[in-house]
Amino acid sequence: MAGRKGSVLSIESSSVQDYVKAIYASTEWQGGDVTASHLAGRLSVANSSVTGMVTKLVDLGLAEHRKYGPVGLTPSGRALALAMVRRHRLIETFLVTELGYGWDEVHDEAELLEHTVSDAFIERVDAKLGRPRRDPHGDPIPAADGTVVYPVAHRLDGLDDGHTGRLVRVSDDDPEVLRYLDSEGIPLDADLRLGRRGGQSLLDLHVGADGARALTVDAVLARALWIESTTPHQGCTLAESSSTQR
Amino acid sequence: MAGRKGSVLSIESSSVQDYVKAIYASTEWQGGDVTASHLAGRLSVANSSVTGMVTKLVDLGLAEHRKYGPVGLTPSGRALALAMVRRHRLIETFLVTELGYGWDEVHDEAELLEHTVSDAFIERVDAKLGRPRRDPHGDPIPAADGTVVYPVAHRLDGLDDGHTGRLVRVSDDDPEVLRYLDSEGIPLDADLRLGRRGGQSLLDLHVGADGARALTVDAVLARALWIESTTPHQGCTLAESSSTQR
DNA sequence: CGTTAGATTTAGGCATGCCTCAACATCGAT
């Protein structure tokens, strides 16, 4: 009656890692709680599978959960999640920088490799890349000690007309978005200015320091782009500054 | 009564790949038959596990096997094996060339990565490395179409006194051997000359074009080194020339 | 030609990790 059911899972299981990562991603970026069904959707898994796995995570000391409540991470769960995120983003950066992958192609490959590669591999990649702070999509790469520095950024759909800033992050949830930006020649760090809103969900975006080029942005795109402001703002803030984990 | 038992395994299973690779390695290098127990030893698996898996390989059209007989590969089994060997050796080469691994450190990492990485990854690595023909240990890297060019080499323990040649392959079975060669400063392609045999299993090896340095070689080492002769020879030939698969 | 040692195969199990289905608990909102 000590160790629950037969739960013999370890921290090395890639399922465990995926669950922890999913909880982290849903918890720390958007803030707020993760529900079991949210996780089920994100992981493309049945609801009851989540319940079962979360029980194991709790047994492993990685997650916190009371019945019918939201799922959260313990400090060591967060540490594991950060380690996995670090792996993922370093691998993505490596694939783009060293092997010529497009930023729209790296996610799936990294998703597999992050579970396979050794710590030594990650360390060597990190060194070779010069200890990068951001991955190809602008996501911050946690340091080996768990420190993450989030850019002070705002999602495009939360900003006002006339706002100017620099594109510092593109969500890699949708490779289509990435390919679209490629086709429009808009890279990370591009200077942007918001034009007049064209309705509830459409807005104009002027590209380049001179704002010469303009394009119309739909709701999907607007939710994928994060801008670091050069004008005062209000709205959806991505994160304030830095945090340390362990 | 059609598809045997429920065997739904695919060619993607890393176990399947490991078994096929093991059969290939035992069959094509040393020549001759592979027995089930040989495979069991090589794969550190129980005997009966081999039987079960070989049945699946036969179902998949990868292996040939009659009860109580030796195990062999079908053409598509050989093609799969060569693809895996290619992956393994390209990854090893990549780790050494691009990430600064030592040649004694790459085997295990490659063993994991070869099952994970995509075809696109392999292609990009191959291109980045300039389509290498040999891995860090001197093993030939099969081309994408299954062509392999084996060096015309002889194992050191099958050569006579006074023989001269170039070190073209070191077995990576034993990382100790690799580290020893490192410590003695003997790289691949070193010029070597066999000195007087010191007994049944000991022999002297002179290193460098001038043969200035000499060391004593024991049986273990002698079986790990392959030499491309610059003098006439006889004895254990590694392979004759090239072969095409597919 | 038997016997027997060793190799090989079968049978029965275990662990992981996922699934569905169905019964039930809980929460929140009307």
Next chain:
DNA sequence: ATCGATGTTGAGGCATGCCTAAATCTAACG
């Protein structure tokens, strides 16, 4: 307070891949 959405649990399954133990076969020896 009751209904419906959301969460939990258990039973029953499936697939992979490994194990041990016992049965069976082969081959080599006297």
